[in-house]
Amino acid sequence: xxxxxxxxxxxVRRRGQEARLRCSPMKGHxxxxxxxxxxxxxxxxxxxxxxxxxxxxxxxxxxxxxxxFPKEGPSILRIQQxxxxxxxxxxxxxxxxxxxxxxxxxPGTRLTVT
Amino acid sequence: GEDVEQSLFLSVxxxxxxxxxxxxxxxxxxxxxxxxxxxxAGLQLLTYIFSNMDMKQDQRLTVLLxxxxxxxxxxxxxxxxxxxxxYFCAESPNNNAGNMLTFGGGTRLMVKP
Numbered sequence: 001x002x003x004x005x006x007x008x009x010x011x012v013r014r015r016g017q018e019a020r021l022r023c024s025p026m027k028g029h030x031x032x033x034x035x036x037x038x039x040x041x042x043x044x045x046x047x048x049x050x051x052x053x054x055x056x057x058x059x060x061x062x063x064x065x066x067x068x069f070p071k072e073g074p075s076i077l078r079i080q081q082x083x084x085x086x087x088x089x090x091x092x093x094x095x096x097x098x099x100x101x102x103x104x105x106x107p108g109t110r111l112t113v114t
Numbered sequence: 115g116e117d118v119e120q121s122l123f124l125s126v127x128x129x130x131x132x133x134x135x136x137x138x139x140x141x142x143x144x145x146x147x148x149x150x151x152x153x154x155a156g157l158q159l160l161t162y163i164f165s166n167m168d169m170k171q172d173q174r175l176t177v178l179l180x181x182x183x184x185x186x187x188x189x190x191x192x193x194x195x196x197x198x199x200x201y202f203c204a205e206s207p208n209n210n211a212g213n214m215l216t217f218g219g220g221t222r223l224m225v226k227p
Contacts, residue, residue: 004156033214042118042202042217043157056214091156093215100213101145101206107156 002027004094004106005074012112019079019086021109025094032075033103034067037089049075050097082113118218120203125224132190134221136203139184143205146179147215148188151200160188160201190223198225 005024013019025032030051035043045059049069060067064082069075079086089110093103117139126132138146144165149157163170163177163186170177176189190197200222204215 006156035215035217042219043204043215045214045216048214059214093157095213101162102159103213103215104159105149105157 004029004092004104006090006092006106006109008109009107010110010112012114013082014114015083016081019082019111021077021079021090021092021111022074023077023092023094023106024074025092026104029094029096029104031095031097031100032069033093033095034075034077035091035093037091037108039088043091046077079111082111084113087111087113118203118205118216120201120218120221122219123222123224125226126193128193128195128225128227130193132188132193132197132223132225134188134190134201134203134223136186136188136218137184138186138203138205138216138218140205140207140216141184142207143184145206145213146177146186147202147204147206148175148177148186149202149204149217151202151220153199157202193223193225195225195227198223 032049034046037043047067048056064080066078089108091108093105095103119137147162148160174191178187200220202220203218206213
């Protein structure tokens with residue numbers, strides 16, 4: 001049973017470009033959480049999605065950031081017009097419905113903005 | 115808002131026990147977690163404890179929860195060099211609105227041979 005998959009593992013973007021981060025949850029998991037980890041810090045919650053629904057986006061920056069989890073395919077975290085401060089590791093976690101207390105994390109995407 | 119605090123660094127000798135401490139402020143926390151992060155890797159769920167429990171043991175790991183003091187600890191018995199990593203404490207309300215984890219800043223455990 002494959003774990004949570006994230007790609008790419010490393011992403012380099014110039015300021016002003018767009019970054020697309022993908023997350024495929026574990027088999028049987030339909031809940032996805034995105035977290036951001038700035039250097040030398042803990043993880044901060046960004047957004048919680050279920051299939052085709054954003055449940056809680058209280059941790060998302062108000063501009064440039066968006067997330068989706070379509071009926072088919074991976075969850076996407078999209079950052080438009082990236083700035084240097086967006087450089088971080090972005091992790092997604094997945095869980096089964098009714099078992100949100102057990103979240104399993106992917107290996108993360110390390111975004112570097114030059 | 116919620117706040118989770120951990121000490122930054124812990125150094126132990128191989129074979130000793132390690133104790134990593136964590137304090138939290140949200141009295142409505144339902145679940146408390148310990149995750150392990152090795153360099154360049156994602157987070158590995160080590161163990162979690164439900165808030166109505168005082169202790170949970172899993173092989174070399176023992177979690178103690180003092181709900182009155184909002185204090186959580188992770189004890190690793192017979193610490194090995196492979197245990198060197200960053201350990202994150204996290205809490206969540208796990209209500210119907212989801213289970214957003216609030217993380218501490220992490221404790222870097224260094225195990226000396």
